[in-house]
Amino acid sequence: MSAPRPAALAFGFAVVLSSGTGCRNANLASTMAQTPSYEPEGQTRCGVARSHARPLIIEWPAHDRSELETLVAEGERRVAVRYEGCEMELLRGCTAPGSYRYQGVQPKREDYVFKRADDLYAKIPLGAANLEAELERHGALTLGMTVVGRWQGGHGRPARIDLRGDCERATHVISGLSVGAFRLSSEAGAEIRGEAGWMNAGGGAGSSAARGLVRSDGDLEACGDARDDGPPDRCHALLRVEVEAIREPAEVAAARARQVCPRDAALVEGGRFRASVGGQVEVADFCLDREEVRVADYAACAAKGPCSEAATSARYKSSPEELAWASGQCNGARRSKRRHPVNCISWNQAAAYCQWVGGRLPTEVEWEWAARGGDQERTYAWGEQEPGPRLVNACGEECARARARLQPELKHGLKDMPPETWLKLHSKSDGEVGTARVGSYAAGRGRGQVADLAGNVWEWTASAEVSYQTGEEQQIGYGGPDTGRRATRGGGFLSTDDADVRTTARRLRDLKDRRPDLGFRCAYDP
Numbered sequence: 001m002s003a004p005r006p007a008a009l010a011f012g013f014a015v016v017l018s019s020g021t022g023c024r025n026a027n028l029a030s031t032m033a034q035t036p037s038y039e040p041e042g043q044t045r046c047g048v049a050r051s052h053a054r055p056l057i058i059e060w061p062a063h064d065r066s067e068l069e070t071l072v073a074e075g076e077r078r079v080a081v082r083y084e085g086c087e088m089e090l091l092r093g094c095t096a097p098g099s100y101r102y103q104g105v106q107p108k109r110e111d112y113v114f115k116r117a118d119d120l121y122a123k124i125p126l127g128a129a130n131l132e133a134e135l136e137r138h139g140a141l142t143l144g145m146t147v148v149g150r151w152q153g154g155h156g157r158p159a160r161i162d163l164r165g166d167c168e169r170a171t172h173v174i175s176g177l178s179v180g181a182f183r184l185s186s187e188a189g190a191e192i193r194g195e196a197g198w199m200n201a202g203g204g205a206g207s208s209a210a211r212g213l214v215r216s217d218g219d220l221e222a223c224g225d226a227r228d229d230g231p232p233d234r235c236h237a238l239l240r241v242e243v244e245a246i247r248e249p250a251e252v253a254a255a256r257a258r259q260v261c262p263r264d265a266a267l268v269e270g271g272r273f274r275a276s277v278g279g280q281v282e283v284a285d286f287c288l289d290r291e292e293v294r295v296a297d298y299a300a301c302a303a304k305g306p307c308s309e310a311a312t313s314a315r316y317k318s319s320p321e322e323l324a325w326a327s328g329q330c331n332g333a334r335r336s337k338r339r340h341p342v343n344c345i346s347w348n349q350a351a352a353y354c355q356w357v358g359g360r361l362p363t364e365v366e367w368e369w370a371a372r373g374g375d376q377e378r379t380y381a382w383g384e385q386e387p388g389p390r391l392v393n394a395c396g397e398e399c400a401r402a403r404a405r406l407q408p409e410l411k412h413g414l415k416d417m418p419p420e421t422w423l424k425l426h427s428k429s430d431g432e433v434g435t436a437r438v439g440s441y442a443a444g445r446g447r448g449q450v451a452d453l454a455g456n457v458w459e460w461t462a463s464a465e466v467s468y469q470t471g472e473e474q475q476i477g478y479g480g481p482d483t484g485r486r487a488t489r490g491g492g493f494l495s496t497d498d499a500d501v502r503t504t505a506r507r508l509r510d511l512k513d514r515r516p517d518l519g520f521r522c523a524y525d526p
Helices: 028-033 062-074 117-123 128-138 249-258 295-304 320-327 347-356 364-371 397-404
Strands: 078-084 087-096 100-114 141-153 172-185 205-208 212-217 237-245 265-268 271-275 279-283 286-289 458-464 467-469 473-475 485-489 506-510
Touching (some): 062 087, 062 237, 271 364, 286 364, 295 347
Antiparallel strands (some): 141 172, 205 212, 265 286, 271 279
């Protein structure tokens, strides 16, 4: 492969091809005849028809088509281009999130005859200038091609902030490509013949005085049945690209300005990152409660809506002594705890409340993205400062002393241990043995003023322990079918380990667990 060169690439026929799996050929001439017109300044001939979002690349030099084929088949990101007027340039050093996946289709044959320059400019907005002289010389041109599959790139339109590399001139990304074989010719007065033999051409391109114009790639007779593992041998030429315009900052800002979150919820702008579970993922914009759901909030749902009352006893696998102590930390519907987070709540109770207020539980990927501050990649919700009593309600000295009063047979029994050996996150008191009023630790708020993303109570998420969405479904293997456990995030007032209050903190809990250090907040689709 030769070194990249910054040449602008003139394209050939901008024909719309069906990529469905049916056998019926589309009436492409009729489709293109309905294309709306425009007139870019200084490009009146190009302006006879709108620059197509799905141009053929049969006029692209073989070297460039070959390089694009390699980038698509082997690359882990989508390819960016500069696409203006009648020119498109492959930007080899610029990529966008996403990758390409091949899908075979039932082979489709398309045949066309072009006899006027106006037809070229009306139906072929790119590359028509290169072919106009050939049309005048030969009187007509014919195009025959077969499509056998397509490379499809996911993740939608990227924002400019998502691009990587030298992307200053990038205007679009390639979101899909059609694959097969073609032959463009002036042969025999440009009349399409019924037999297949006239299109039985090998790869490459060429011309001769006797035959006139002949350009081809692939062997049309080799384009057999559809395959999903890749195109057939000698039928894998790239025929057409599909492009999507890059979202500029002004467009992104305007779209987000139109999004309205519920009162007391923050807009979390989406993005792409490597999550602690699930690998590389993309998160769409969503809204998230700034505070954990309070006792008073949940009591209103129990009184007026579908929620069952908050429990006053804990339920999870532990000793009777620990469960008795834990039950004493359940807030229930106590008036003195109305501004504390509701706790001792099962997953189904949390999900029912969020549905009642018009929301849902956040996925754990959404939760982690919000806690990290999006692309700020924070270690803790508040930043990089080590946890302390002003930042987070976790297990400080007050918590350790309270647990020391429990029976010594508990796992973390502290009764007969000196204070300096007690398990605790930090050596000072944060003022609360159990839960604190939501939002009490202002210095520990995250981006968007979202409170208590670390400490106070762990938070239920919507995510089961079986699978995650990472562009395409991928099992991550916690034992097959849904085991009835859900991911919880963020740490709680009993957390003694620094890892439990980091943005990556994660525990799996049974759906029916009711813990004093477990609550929730809701997410909403803007």
